[in-house]
Amino acid sequence: MVSIKNITRKGKALILAYDQGMEHGPEQDFDENNVDPKYVIDIAKESKVTALAVGKGIAEKYNKEIRKSKIPLIVKLNGKTSLYNGEPVSRPTGTVEEALKLGAKAVGYTIYIGSQHESEMFRDFSRIQKKAHENRLPVVLWVYPRGKSVKNEKSRKNLSYASRAGLELGADIVKVKYNGKSKDLEWISKAAGKTKVVIAGGTKSKEKEFLKQVKEISSSGAIGMAIGRNIWQHKKPIEFTKKVKKSLKV
Ligand code: FBP
Numbered sequence: 535m536v537s538i539k540n541i542t543r544k545g546k547a548l549i550l551a552y553d554q555g556m557e558h559g560p561e562q563d564f565d566e567n568n569v570d571p572k573y574v575i576d577i578a579k580e581s582k583v584t585a586l587a588v589g590k591g592i593a594e595k596y597n598k599e600i601r602k603s604k605i606p607l608i609v610k611l612n613g614k615t616s617l618y619n620g621e622p623v624s625r626p627t628g629t630v631e632e633a634l635k636l637g638a639k640a641v642g643y644t645i646y647i648g649s650q651h652e653s654e655m656f657r658d659f660s661r662i663q664k665k666a667h668e669n670r671l672p673v674v675l676w677v678y679p680r681g682k683s684v685k686n687e688k689s690r691k692n693l694s695y696a697s698r699a700g701l702e703l704g705a706d707i708v709k710v711k712y713n714g715k716s717k718d719l720e721w722i723s724k725a726a727g728k729t730k731v732v733i734a735g736g737t738k739s740k741e742k743e744f745l746k747q748v749k750e751i752s753s754s755g756a757i758g759m760a761i762g763r764n765i766w767q768h769k770k771p772i773e774f775t776k777k778v779k780k781s782l783k784v
Contacts, residue, residue, distance in 0.1 A: 540639040541585040547758030579603035581775035590628035609633035610642040623651035630665040649681035675705035688713040697726035723755025735761030
């Protein structure tokens with residue numbers, strides 16, 4: 535089995551996610567500070583998260599800064615923009631060989647289960663997963679139920695379907711959303727079997743509410759979280775990340 539120890543600490547994970555420039559666009563998520571990848575790499579470094587997830591372009595252009603930070607790198611190998619309006623689909627934008635050259639300790643990939651394009655995404659992902667494992671690289675799979683046929687993206691049924699699909703597709707870690715119900719998360723984590731579960735952060739919420747959720751998540755079967763906006767949109771990201779780490783026991 536491929537080990538996830540390079541992107542976790544004591545079996546726990548706090549991944550700093552920074553692929554929103556592609557997924558949502560700079561106008562929606564960024565300000566004068568966090569539009570600069572260097573600002574976010576510095577947060578990763580100062581707050582000692584267990585890994586930083588970025589797309590190939592940022593991993594390439596900021597490779598010197600990322601390597602200097604010593605934060606384990608996860609290179610996302612697919613992505614799409616929010617300008618696209620059809621049934622959700624995300625196709626490869628990079629390869630495992632490129633990720634290895636950039637010094638990646640894992641690769642990341644997004645799949646929308648339930649989309650009409652699900653089978654294409656499975657086919658693309660199976661090639662990436664195979665290549666990554668041949669090179670002992672773990673795979674983190676963002677699995678989001680989405681598309682015309684998905685009525686509720688955050689139902690227990692669909693979230694556990696996502697975590698289970700991640701296990702069956704060969705992901706080492708699945709990243710899924712939290713629906714606010716810890717009992718559901720216990721089931722979702724169980725459905726993932728030996729594949730570990732991390733939870734996405736979501737849109738920026740009030741600090742107190744967010745930290746309460748982090749506590750629930752850490753005691754409901756997930757090994758941690760992959761957070762973006764709630765950290766790098768925070769006015770004091772390093773102090774805030776310390777609190778998150780404490781609750782996650784990272
Ligand atoms: P956040 O913590 O900012 O929600 O990031 C998690 C994440 O999975 C990102 O990696 C990704 O860009 C984004 O959410 C996708 O969000 P969605 O497709 O739901 O808009």
